[in-house]
Amino acid sequence: MEKAAVQGDGLVIPLIDFSKFLGGDESQKLETAQAILKGFQTAGFIYLKNIPVTAATRAHVFGTSTKLFRLPLETKLSLGWTTPEANRGYSAPGREKVTQLTDISEVEKVRSSAPDIKESFEIGREGEPEHPNQWPAEKGELAGFRATMTGFFEQCKALHVEVMRAIAVGMGLEGSFFDGFVDVGDNTLRLLHYPAVKKEVFQINPGQVRAGEHSDYGSITLLFQDSRGGLQVKSPNGQFVDATPIEDTCVVNAGDLLARWSNDTIKSTIHRVVEPPQGTEDEHPPRYSIAYFCNPNFKSHIEALPGTYATPADKKYDGINSGQYLVQRLTATY
Numbered sequence: 001m002e003k004a005a006v007q008g009d010g011l012v013i014p015l016i017d018f019s020k021f022l023g024g025d026e027s028q029k030l031e032t033a034q035a036i037l038k039g040f041q042t043a044g045f046i047y048l049k050n051i052p053v054t055a056a057t058r059a060h061v062f063g064t065s066t067k068l069f070r071l072p073l074e075t076k077l078s079l080g081w082t083t084p085e086a087n088r089g090y091s092a093p094g095r096e097k098v099t100q101l102t103d104i105s106e107v108e109k110v111r112s113s114a115p116d117i118k119e120s121f122e123i124g125r126e127g128e129p130e131h132p133n134q135w136p137a138e139k140g141e142l143a144g145f146r147a148t149m150t151g152f153f154e155q156c157k158a159l160h161v162e163v164m165r166a167i168a169v170g171m172g173l174e175g176s177f178f179d180g181f182v183d184v185g186d187n188t189l190r191l192l193h194y195p196a197v198k199k200e201v202f203q204i205n206p207g208q209v210r211a212g213e214h215s216d217y218g219s220i221t222l223l224f225q226d227s228r229g230g231l232q233v234k235s236p237n238g239q240f241v242d243a244t245p246i247e248d249t250c251v252v253n254a255g256d257l258l259a260r261w262s263n264d265t266i267k268s269t270i271h272r273v274v275e276p277p278q279g280t281e282d283e284h285p286p287r288y289s290i291a292y293f294c295n296p297n298f299k300s301h302i303e304a305l306p307g308t309y310a311t312p313a314d315k316k317y318d319g320i321n322s323g324q325y326l327v328q329r330l331t332a333t334y
């Protein structure tokens with residue numbers, strides 16, 4: 001077995017070679033699927049290496065993301081995020097305060113005390129006439145932006161399908177069990193930029209973070225981080241543990257809807273982004289990351305998966321529509 005990607009305070013996040021699921025023989029496939037499921041059941045997080053999204057593609061997408069955030073604020077604001085139903089476009093620093101709080105007035109209080117130091121840009125599935133993506137003008141540095149991002153969106157969509165196949169195999173279900181639940185690609189590609197920030201900002205306000213603690217909402221999230229660090233995952237004992245970047249890996253975490261779908265046999269674990277651990281300068285350099293939030297098709301009805309309960313009375317949650325669930329969660333956050 002591979003050395004764990006992260007280990008501390010009772011939290012063990014495995015590092016898993018995904019090529020052994022995609023291209024291995026039957027026993028490698030099964031063993032890898034079981035390791036993936038176990039990672040989601042115990043930590044809620046895994047690191048995958050040897051995924052089909054190449055290092056060159058990832059580097060190109062990060063470079064393109066950097067260019068977007070270099071646009072004048074005014075231009076970015078003209079592409080602004082509008083509604084939870086659309087969930088597309090630009091959010092300026094302080095706009096979204098991710099938190100576990102669902103009471104709007106509580107969220108408001110937290111937001112005004114220490115807003116997240118980040119800006120983001122969300123891209124949804126193409127071909128939804130009611131919710132078009134907010135593309136920047138294809139000129140100068142931004143020429144090719146749309147093609148780059150839609151291409152990456154499709155690759156991540158395919159990776160979601162494959163990770164769900166691994167979960168199905170791990171659970172002893174038909175490998176294709178989830179295919180009809182995830183084939184539409186009702187997912188969100190979020191480009192994230194955490195601007196350079198003076199270290200004293202964190203000293204003056206001990207509650208200051210780059211992104212507040214939260215769990216994700218959907219099935220799984222594919223998270224690509226640069227080499228800066230700062231991502232932390234909450235351990236079963238309640239401490240935040242550094243999820244240190246490992247080159248050429250993708251961090252994958254389970255979201256609340258997958259936890260619910262699995263009757264809480266899979267964990268959706270709290271995480272956040274704080275001041276990076278290292279650095280001798282008086283300012284932290286910017287950090288870029290890319291989160292691809294996967295969801296079951298918005299039309300899907302989500303209720304406890306076969307094998308996750310003994311009798312119907314053991315089902316912890318009522319069935320719920322995937323799209324409605326997501327809009328509910330987003331409404332509480334923005």
Ligand SMILES: O=C(O)CCC(=O)C(=O)O
Nearest residue numbers: 192216225231273289291
């Ligand atoms: O930037 C990161 O590393 C994490 C971002 C995140 O957790 C989120 O946007 O949900």
Ligand SMILES: [Fe+2]
Nearest residue numbers: 214215216271
């Ligand atoms: Fe997250």
